Amino acid sequence: MTYRIGVDVGGTFTDILLMNEETGETFRAKTSSTPEDQSIGVLRGMERACQQAGIGLDQIGEVLHGTTVATNAILEGKGAKVGLVTTRGYRQVLQIARSFVPGGLAGWIIWPKPEPLASLEDTVEVIERIGSTGEIVTALDEADVRTQLKKLSKRGIEALSISLINSFTNSAHEKRIAEIAAEELPGIQISVSSSVLPELREYERTITTVANAYVQPQVAKYVATLESQLKGAGVQGKLFILRSDGGLVSGQTAGQNPVSLLLSGPAGGVAGAVWVAEQTGYRDFLTIDIGGTSTDVALVQDLTPRVGRETTVGDLKVRATSIDVRTVGAGGGSIAHVPPLTKALRVGPQSAGAVPGPAAYGAGGIEPTVTDANVVLGYLPTVLAGGEISLDKEAARSAVQRIVDATSLDTVEAAAAGIIDIVNENMLGALRLVSVQQGFDPREFALVAFGGAGPLHANALGVLTGAWPVIIPPSPGVLCAYGDATTNLRNESVRTLIRRFSDTTDDKLKEMLTELATSARVPLTMGDIPESEQQITYSGDLRYHGQGFEIPVTIDIDAFDGKGGGLNALRAAFDAEHERLFSFLLDTEHELVTIRATASGPRPEVVAPVLPEGSSDPSEAFVNTTEIWAQGGLVNANIYDRGKLKARNVIHGPAIITEMDSTTLVLPGHSATVHRSGSILIEPLGTNETLEG
Amino acid sequence: MAKLIETATTPLRSVEVDVVTLDLVENALRNARYEMDEVLFRTALSPGIREQHDEFPLIANREGKMVVGQFGLSVPDFLENFEGTIEEGDVLLTSDPYSCGGSISHANDWLVVMPIYFEGRIISWAAMFGHMSDVGGKTPASMPTDAKTIFEEGIVIPPFRLYKKGELDHDALKIILNQVRKPDWNRADLNGLVAACRTAGRRVQEMCARFGVDAFDSALTALLDRNYQAMKVLLAMVFKDGETISFTDYIDDDGRGHGPYELKLSLTRTGEKVLLDFTGSSPQAEGPINYYINENLVRMFFGIYMITVADPQILWNDGFYPLVDVEIPKDSFWQPKYPAALNARNHGVGRIFDLFGGLLGQNNPDLLNAAGFSSSPHFMYSGNYTTGPRKGEWFQLYSVSFGGIPGRPVGDGPDGHSLWPSFVNIPCEYLESYYPMRIERLETVSDTGGAGLHRGGNGVETEYFFLEPGTIAIHDDRWLTYPWGVNGGEPGARGRKWIQRVDGTKEILPSKLIDVPVYPGDVLHYITWGGGGWGDGLLRDPELVALEIRRGLVTSEGALRYGVVCDENGVLDEAATKKLREKMAGERVYPLPTFNMGPPLATILERAFEETGLHAPVKPVPLL
Secondary structure, eight states, X not given: OOEEEEEEEOSSEEEEEEEETTTOOEEEEEEEOOTTOHHHHHHHHHHHHHHHXXXXXXXXXXXXXXXXHHHHHHHTTOOOOEEEEEETTOTTHHHHGGGOOOSSTTGGGTOOOOOOSSOGGGEEEESOEEOTTSOEEEXXXXXXXXXXXXXXXXXXXXXXXXXXXXXTTOOHHHHHHHHHHHHHSTTOEEEEHHHHOOOSOHHHHHHHHHHHXXXXXXXXXXXXXXXXXXXXXXXXXXXXXXXXXXXXXXHHHHHHOGGGGTTHHHHHHHHHHHHHHHHHTOOSEEEEEEXXXXXXXXXXXXXXXXXXSOEEETTEEEOOOEEOXXXXXXXXXXXXXXXXXXOOOEEEEEEOTTTTOOGXXXXXOOSOBHHHHHHHTTSSOSBOTTSSOBOOHXXXXXXXXHHHHHSSOOSHHHHHHHHHHHHHHHHHHHHHHHTGGGTOOGGGSEEEEESTTHHHHXXXXXXXXXXXXXXXXXXXXXXXXXXXXXOOBEEEEEEEEEEEGGGOOHHHHHHHHHHHHHHHHHHHHHTTOOGGGOEEEEEEEXXXXXXXXXXXXXXXXXXXXXXXXXXXXXXXXXXXXXXHHHSOOOSSOEEEEEEEEEEEOOOOOOOOOOOOBOOSOOGGGEEEEEEEEETTEEEEEEEEEGGGOOBTOEEEXXXXXXXXXXXXXXXXXXXXXXXXXXXXXXXXXXXXOOOOO | OEEEOOOOOSOOOOOOOOHHHHHHHHHHHHHHHHHHHHHHHHHOOSHHHHTTOOEEEEEXXXXXOEEEESSOOOHHHHHHTOOEEEOTTOEEEEOOGGGTTTSSOSTTEEEEEEEEEETTEEEEEEEEEEEOSOOOSSSTTSOOTTOSBGGGSSOOOOSEEEEETTEEOHHHHHHHHTTSSOHHHHHHHHHHHHHHHHHHHHHHHHHHHHHOHHHHHHHHHHHHHHHHHHHHHHHHHHSOBTOEEEEEEEEOOOSSSBXXXXXXXXXXXXXXXXXXXXXXXXXXXXXXXXXXXXXHHHHHHHHHHHHHHHOTTSOOOGGGGGGEEEEXXXXXXXXXXXXXXOTTTHHHHHHHHHHHHHHHHTTOGGGOOOOOOOSOOEEEEEEEOOSSTTTTOEEEEEEEOXXXXXXXXXXXXXXXXXXXXXXXXXXXXXXXXXXXXXXXXEEXXXXXXXXXXXXXXXXXXXXXXXXXXXXXXXXXXXXXXXOOEETTOOOOOOOEEEEEOTTSOEEEOOSEEEEEEEOTTOEEEEEOOOOOOBXXXXXXXXXXXXXXXXXXXXXXXXXXXXXXXXXTTOOBOHHHHHHHHHHHHHTSOSSOOSEEOSSOHHHHHHTHHHHHSSOOOBOXXXXX
């Protein structure tokens, strides 16, 4: 069995990518998603991809899946009815939510407070108390626990979460309650805070545990259904799910800790970008995934995505490791508007969504969107390759005319160009969050742009960031499925320490790290990966004693010589990061807050596809010429069919490259070179256009 | 007056900036301002800044007008009062309200001001202040509630150059840090403030390089003008020409037994300008509650209310200031005479939001919220560990608490939330890990939010169980006068504090105190006040009231205020509810008053002891 299959389920489409591991040959299938039961669409797409390849489902070795089941449950508010057990005195931990009100001064006047994920009427307190060093202040009153759980049972909860004060230092009471709950609430899945997130800060730990419980029934059911469907259809390979941190885990593990899947979808895109960029020889790059309503960005250093400890989905922020993906509400459907009072031109965050969509879709939309501006300027040809959708340019023009009427801008083109400039700036803001604001100079990075609208805005974002080349992957619309199929198995074990350096030693720390490594290996070993092929990496979250935020630092296990070499190396690594981020150091003692061991399986050895060689002349792919708006006037631009481009072809801007699911815009003064791996590399004219290999 | 040293000689040109570039600059400035917050939060050591976010950044144009920020401050006032030269690489520091025209209002706030140079000229200013947990003086946390002069409030730093051409003045810093109880905190927090301003400096310089210095400067002018034009339209829309409107609210006491202090604010529009007049407010207090307010800060508070509702995405700034005149009587609560004590001005800072809310909302229903959690009550606890591995070590806590957000036009006021932007509470597990205390309870108190169609948010009860001997201090208010309701809504409940001593005695505490000893086993009950209600409570959906009983946010007894009859499990009795509502409506006089401040002040004073266990304060008199 030499086939792996990547599966990415989006809101509208399910993308399937079947790969022959030996030849690198790929087969793509796109089917409509089936929200009522996503596994139906998945299986249908898989069958279709297999037909194309001329193989049976039984020849698939592994199914690698990025899923938005957890994400959608949060965004649509359709998760389980969650019961919550807290320590007496803390019933309102989610109601108070750290007292935080977003927005500036007076922001409270207009803020609609979201309802807690676990309702107060489904929250109970139990009599027990653990102190800050793990000592038992008040023993657990088991009779009280049963009484309280019976109340929740009557309320008809569908999932249970348990989060007690100081449980990160002593989990005994939480574990005992879970045991009792298994008797009192049979069949109900239980999320325990000391397992989900053994970290200090009761609100953050509780909300993360509740979020886990909230999505768990749906995720577990989905994974189970999909596994049985796959088996029923004759697929013998295992199912793996992509986590928010970009690692794959078995379906079963995913079902136990679904809060770690909230960014599974975006993580697939970043993983795909890693695969694509590696083929082109670039190891440091920014990624930007532009969709209809939002844009996701991330930073990748030496082919390793930067990882953060927080995950944000809509209004919800939880503590779960994820690729540090930042999202802004700017995309093709973002609506441009002019508040009458200030006469400012604003784009988003409101979006036209799928219905009615941009005016150019002719489905009744009348508000000007980013897509309409792209149509007005000629960047999106009205007849797309494949001819499935045609765009109504006149409708787009009338929509953008509304901006002309409300501002001092005098032409529809000027207004459209303004909309594009502003939305690009919003996206730049997101790119700066992961680069400049983390102390990285974007000019030292390439930029990988994907998602339906990414290639349209990519060249402009290259100009704004100075990140070159801009890399447009093959099939930018299905990059997530590519990522799913090309990443590796991963599992991490975490422990919160909160220990000053003077309170620990090299030997003690090494012992703890080794224990963590042992537990991190378990799921991989169960997944038939021999220990010799597992790679272990260590990291820790450090701060100066007394600081409120930690900085993640890689731990070099080889530096632990029993004489303080390990701690010294950690100290140096932390100081280097602190200096880079904040440009100063303190004399204060260092403190280790969290340590973790990550076990990774080998990267699948997938051969990259290779395009046939051509010359620099792209004329075989030439379609026709169109007029586009650039630099304040109309200019002629050639349109090319991406499917006919060959390696080494060079296209000079202004030009448009079309394919089934995306359109690439090459601006004047730039050239786009086709790499043999299928990616297109855009650079300013005058830079080195010859590519290696 | 500061002398600014610039090497560039060619004057800046005013250039046309298109609407798109303007929005790009606006956006980039907004990002830079949030980046300032981020840098400080992540590097600060004091819980007040790192966990609670008690800090305020701004970026100004080259004349010192704030273009982005919050709580501003007045760079021009600062420069006016600074004797000396300012050149590239300088970073200035002060904590003296009297030396910067009230740009900061008590000595705990350390203000860093930095000129941003580009190609030899000042093109912008970055400034940021943060609340230091301790600045020395006679009591831990440096806020003695009984102080009569600023000399009792710790070190007061006059404006000086902390960095001269990029070089830190080590000696000066050493002298300053020698005065405070937690020098490590002050040093780290100050480092963070400087790092944040420098970050803003880099962002501004990048913008100058990208857009050109002329375009950048002109864009800032245009952004200021955008506010000016918007405000002009708003003023004409909201206020009648020639009409004067007024509103009065109170601060209950001054920490020395005087009160309540009457705070009066009036507004008159004449042509395109308005006048904000504080005449009629109480005289300067003997105690430390005086709020030395800067005129520009008044303009800014006013602007926030006006603009937040009109275009929430706008970057409000100083541009509209010429449209607003401000009159502040001398030697008053708002402009006390040096060297009046200032440390407890946080009640005034908070109450001014209620003042503006009540004043502006009279003619503008979109802006009329009930009275909210208009303060930032402080709780302090300090001492030396007597046992364990930290024996002998000094511990010191400064924390800000929260209460009920008022009922609002958009809906209920959130329970136990902060009116202050980006403020959050300190996690209990953090407190227990770093301080000898346990938090036995942190929850909102049912029925403390005022009844209304939109309920006021509940206040919060925190139970602090002390594990080591030490002293506590509290700064709070609204123990006497009520957080008022509006449009038929009822007032919220007042705040209360008491200690349950380990020997079983209950000790009622005043809302402002210092140096109260506590012992292991003592429990402090610390209850903040609720928000006022908005709209007629009889119109609130009875099912919602019932649901809130099940949630423990309202009791069955409290439900009666809504004319809703439920049992204690929140099961609604529809017939009884209908009957009760009819009866209550019949006993009322319609239309319901716009403001409901509870009983008349005289009655409140008369019943003070009976209702609160605390004696009514003595009427304030002008100081000689």
